[in-house]
Amino acid sequence: DAMVIQNPRYQVTQFGKPVTLSCSQTLNHNVMYWYQQKSSQAPKLLFHYYDKDFNNEADTPDNFQSRRPNTSFCFLDIRSPGLGDAAMYLCATSEGQGNQPQHFGDGTRLSIL
């Protein structure tokens, strides 16, 4: 049974048109993460939430925002997608810090027209 669920699996949007990706979890984990993964590259952390506390990576573009309305759900908003934002977006969860492993969803592949 999927424990970290991402919807949709594939998303196509137009250049500059806002898009929202969603993630839900059944693990009741405190921490939720959003990663960007481009082809043949390692996942790159964009930000994470510890409960309701938001933590942005220093090099995450302002174009990327996130919301976590409750423990189970987290959203990634891309305000004005550019061609360079085409990628796989991965959601992950963990109970806590480094001594707790991260569990990933199957990702949303975003294409920009």
Place this chain on the structure above:
Amino acid sequence: QKEVEQDPGPLSVPEGAIVSLNCTYSNSAFQYFMWYRQYSRKGPELLMYTYSSGNKEDGRFTAQVDKSSKYISLFIRDSQPSDSATYLCAMTSDSSYKLIFGSGTRLLVRP
């Protein structure tokens, strides 16, 4: 220099072979080491999770960590075509939420 180095491959082996996948790292603060398997168009799946130095075995998979050499390995015994995937090493420290990934090694097991 990247914090974590991993040979991208591809690594092609015949079915039944023993596979050795490796990563080196530079940050001595890393204490938690993970191996993820990622199939095409899927998310990374946690395979092995180890703390500090030593070995951990789970079925056909063995993870080794040598902190003195800053070197970690994943061994796959009796490799199967279904093991064909990209293998990502990842690591972090006790006080961090951020996983530092290698770039992944693509493995192909030929029937």
